[in-house]
Amino acid sequence: MSLTSESEDQMVPKGAIGSPSIEETSGGGNFGVNGPLKKGPWTTAEDAILHEYVTKHGEGNWNAVQKHSGLARCGKSCRLRWANHLRPDLKKGAFTPEEERHIIELHAKMGNKWARMAAELPGRTDNEIKNYWNTRIKRRQRAxxxxxxxxxxxxxxxxxxxxxxxxxxxxxxxxxxxxxxxxxxxxxxxxxxxxxxxxxxxxxxxxxxxxxxxxxxxxxxxxxxxxxxxxxxxxxxxxxxxxxxxxxxxxxxxxxxxxxxxxxxxxxxxxxxxxxxxxxxxxxxxxxxxxxxxxxxxxxxxxxxxxxxxxxxxxxxxxxxxxxxxxxxxxxxxxxxxxxxxxxxxxxxxxxxxxxxxxxxxxxxxxxxxxxxxxxxxxxxxxxxxxxxxxxxxxxxxxxxxxxxxxxxxxxxxxxxxxxxxxxxxxxxxxxxxxxxxxxxxxxxxxxxxxxxxxxxxxxxxxxxxxxxxxxxxxxxxxxxxxxxxxxxxxxxxxxxxxxxxxxxxxxxxxxxxxxxxx
DNA sequence: AAGGTCCTCAACCGCGCGTTA
DNA sequence: TTAACGCGCGGTTGAGGACCT
Known part of the structure; x- marks a missing residue:
């Protein structure tokens, strides 16, 4: 279910950085400097824009990303996308048994402190861990x-x-x-x-x-x-x-x-x-x-x-x-x-x-x-x-x-x-x-x-x-x-x-x- | 094959905290 | 002192794929 695999990448023209031309399906009533802020899945083009921007300017100041990159995304969304999908140090793929074990241990110690748990699992995000845990919990509860x-x-x-x-x-x-x-x-x-x-x-x-x-x-x-x-x-x-x-x-x-x-x-x-x-x-x-x-x-x-x-x-x-x-x-x-x-x-x-x-x-x-x-x-x-x-x-x-x-x-x-x-x-x-x-x-x-x-x-x-x-x-x-x-x-x-x-x-x-x- | 249900996970939302002006 | 802002966190939602009947 890769968002970036979507075929609507064209929605955001390449080289749109700095351009306010990203709009199309705006999700909601929020407006940014580039017009209505988009919601929903990210396109590969948006990813590229964000990646380029962050590579150039570094992380942080996410609202500025929205303002200066041309992305019709709120800073929050940018941060999330970067943190969960674009960060270079992210480890993709399913959790290894060791990681799963670690998650269980961490949860036993921390509870639903996903961010903390993520900090203990290099390359993994809090969202990943949270989803994994919730899924796992459901499974076990069902069983x-x-x-x-x-x-x-x-x-x-x-x-x-x-x-x-x-x-x-x-x-x-x-x-x-x-x-x-x-x-x-x-x-x-x-x-x-x-x-x-x-x-x-x-x-x-x-x-x-x-x-x-x-x-x-x-x-x-x-x-x-x-x-x-x-x-x-x-x-x-x-x-x-x-x-x-x-x-x-x-x-x-x-x-x-x-x-x-x-x-x-x-x-x-x-x-x-x-x-x-x-x-x-x-x-x-x-x-x-x-x-x-x-x-x-x-x-x-x-x-x-x-x-x-x-x-x-x-x-x-x-x-x-x-x-x-x-x-x-x-x-x-x-x-x-x-x-x-x-x-x-x-x-x-x-x-x-x-x-x-x-x-x-x-x-x-x-x-x-x-x-x-x-x-x-x-x-x-x-x-x-x-x-x-x-x-x-x-x-x-x-x-x-x-x-x-x-x-x-x-x-x-x-x-x-x-x-x-x-x-x-x-x-x-x-x-x-x-x-x-x-x-x-x-x-x-x-x-x-x-x-x-x-x-x-x-x-x-x-x-x-x-x-x-x-x-x-x-x-x-x-x-x-x-x-x-x-x-x-x-x-x-x-x-x-x-x-x-x-x-x-x-x-x-x-x-x-x-x-x-x-x- | 079609329809329904389940499952996964990316993304959003609301909130609180810390910082700054 | 306080309001605004930026940010991060945890919970929830919903799209879409997988599976089942």
């Missing part, structure tokens, strides 16, 4: 396969842990901005939205969307930000600012919203009758205790100042569930597999679910954090204090929750099997799902809990005992299994989107086997 191979999960986990060691949570003490990024940053509103919008998702249609939702990585970016100052930027820099403002606003303002209540819709939706469990699984209590105890803190804890600014009108699109953001495994690794960031990725949820406006979005107020003033810092400090004060309560409440009805062993045994049924809309206990998060949510900053003491870690260990080693390779079986269990898709799929006890072992095996052949 009901996991997005990441276990070894990459493991690798991402290890890297994430390393980076965590470099900048561990001690930084919280000195970096108030990081404090907010903790396990309590749960997009309760998102779940609320699930309820609000569940009518959009007739159970039969859940398969793909649910899968997509689940495949979302937790907000690894959060961890990333915490642990490795991704790209030299601060914490949430990895999260698209636009999204933070346009979508996330609605994520957190409703932190006072009972998580259980929010998820009730989900459980109800999936007809697994786990609403009760959800309500008591402890997450809600943890949330409520911590967040509702201080509404300000609920918004102040929002990383990057996600505090609601308004009703977030832009996030009302009902298309939320169809988004396929595949979050970074780092997210998964960090947020799901490590005690430090236990909760579902804010970004992933954020990205996946464009929250419709809710009453919560209005209930929120600007977080003091956003002010950048001293009081914000003080406020931050207070929030931290409150957080710590609540930690014990939360933890205990979690333990006491009905979720405990699910013994770890029981829970994990079935969950694992459930993982193999990625498209099963039917339910598993949502409560059990949260049981994994819960422990983490109750973790304390000043207690980088060991795996032994956090329920989540215990779960992992048990999971590892139950998992077939061949899935991940003998040596890494345990770790890989841990990874699997830390995967958001696994967690969600097994807990929220299917009734407990209703598992598809065939699917599981199919998926398990797929790892060895589909990469």
């Amino acid at each position: 009901g396969l996991p997005i990441y191979p276990p070894d990459i999960c493991l690798q991402a986990l290890n890297e994430n842990k390393q980076s965590e060691n470099v900048s561990n949570f001690s930084s919280v003490d000195t970096h108030p901005d990081l404090l907010p990024i903790n396990s309590f940053e749960i997009p309760a509103v998102e779940f609320k939205n699930l309820e609000l919008n569940h009518h959009l998702y007739p159970p039969p249609l859940l398969d793909v969307p649910a899968r997509s939702l689940l495949d979302i990585p937790a907000n690894g970016l959060i961890v990333q930000g915490l642990t490795s100052s991704y790209g030299g930027k601060s914490l949430l820099s990895a999260v698209h600012p636009a999204k933070r403002l346009r979508q996330s606003e609605s994520l957190f303002p409703g932190l006072t919203t009972s998580f259980s209540g929010s998820f009730t819709g989900c459980s109800k939706y999936y007809n697994d009758g786990s609403a009760q469990n959800l309500q008591s699984f402890g997450f809600s209590s943890a949330y409520d205790q911590n967040l509702t105890s201080d509404q300000h803190s609920s918004s102040s804890v929002l990383p990057g100042g996600h505090a609601p600014i308004n009703g977030n009108p832009s996030s009302s699109e009902p298309t939320w569930a169809m988004k396929l953001e595949l979050p970074s495994l780092q997210t998964q690794m960090g947020s799901w597999a490590s005690p430090s960031s236990p909760l579902p990725s804010l970004e992933s949820v954020d990205t996946l679910i464009q929250s419709p406006p809710t009453e919560h979005t209005e209930s929120g107020s600007l977080s003091p954090r956003n002010s950048g003033l001293l009081d914000a810092v003080l406020y931050e400090s207070q929030s931290l204090k409150n957080f710590k004060d609540c930690t014990c309560q939360q933890t205990s409440s979690l333990v006491q929750g009905e979720v405990m009805e699910n013994s770890p062993m029981d829970f994990h045994g079935t969950e694992w099997e459930a993982y193999g049924d990625p498209v099963s809309p039917r339910g598993h206990s949502s409560a059990s799902m949260f049981s994994e998060y819960t422990p983490i949510s109750g973790s304390s900053f000043d207690e980088p809990q060991s795996l032994e003491i956090i329920p989540g870690s215990k779960i992992k260990q048990e999971a590892g005992e139950m998992l077939p080693t061949e899935y991940c390779g003998k040596d890494d079986a345990l770790n890989s299994n841990q990874m699997i269990f830390s995967r958001p898709d696994y967690l969600l799929a097994s807990n929220c989107f299917g009734p407990k006890g209703d598992h598809n072992k065939e699917s599981f095996h199919a998926e398990r086997c797929s790892w060895g052949t589909s990469w």
Whole structure:
């Protein structure tokens, strides 16, 4: 589908550089110095003009290209064409297996940071990578396969842990901005939205969307930000600012919203009758205790100042569930597999679910954090204090929750099997799902809990005992299994989107086997 | 062979950030 | 201080080829 192979090259006469004679089918109402700006596929003649111009004048100042080259293309279009097709250092052709592998690894670490990924793949463009990934994702989702191979999960986990060691949570003490990024940053509103919008998702249609939702990585970016100052930027820099403002606003303002209540819709939706469990699984209590105890803190804890600014009108699109953001495994690794960031990725949820406006979005107020003033810092400090004060309560409440009805062993045994049924809309206990998060949510900053003491870690260990080693390779079986269990898709799929006890072992095996052949 | 569907990917769009005047 | 501009990024769209019935 080469654009330059088009036979309409004549549309732009050779030697048109400097000539305003390029016009023909102008796509839109935009006008440049050369008349209406053209849109659509580039012709070889246009390519030649652009190439010549850039060769002569260098890259940059793309609007000048449009002005001086005679191209009836906006600077933006010129830049894109050059970057994606004309650059001399571009590597054409299909991705090599090595490149594919690298992309997977990079995505596990970075999420949808296409430009960054492209920087790691010489000769490849962000657009190429993005298209490749999206295609690949669709394929795998159709096949009901996991997005990441276990070894990459493991690798991402290890890297994430390393980076965590470099900048561990001690930084919280000195970096108030990081404090907010903790396990309590749960997009309760998102779940609320699930309820609000569940009518959009007739159970039969859940398969793909649910899968997509689940495949979302937790907000690894959060961890990333915490642990490795991704790209030299601060914490949430990895999260698209636009999204933070346009979508996330609605994520957190409703932190006072009972998580259980929010998820009730989900459980109800999936007809697994786990609403009760959800309500008591402890997450809600943890949330409520911590967040509702201080509404300000609920918004102040929002990383990057996600505090609601308004009703977030832009996030009302009902298309939320169809988004396929595949979050970074780092997210998964960090947020799901490590005690430090236990909760579902804010970004992933954020990205996946464009929250419709809710009453919560209005209930929120600007977080003091956003002010950048001293009081914000003080406020931050207070929030931290409150957080710590609540930690014990939360933890205990979690333990006491009905979720405990699910013994770890029981829970994990079935969950694992459930993982193999990625498209099963039917339910598993949502409560059990949260049981994994819960422990983490109750973790304390000043207690980088060991795996032994956090329920989540215990779960992992048990999971590892139950998992077939061949899935991940003998040596890494345990770790890989841990990874699997830390995967958001696994967690969600097994807990929220299917009734407990209703598992598809065939699917599981199919998926398990797929790892060895589909990469 | 024709029609329909799926898939790929180039290109566009909207947005935010940084710089500059 | 702020508005304008340039740029880059990520998400989405749609044309066209491939495949299927």
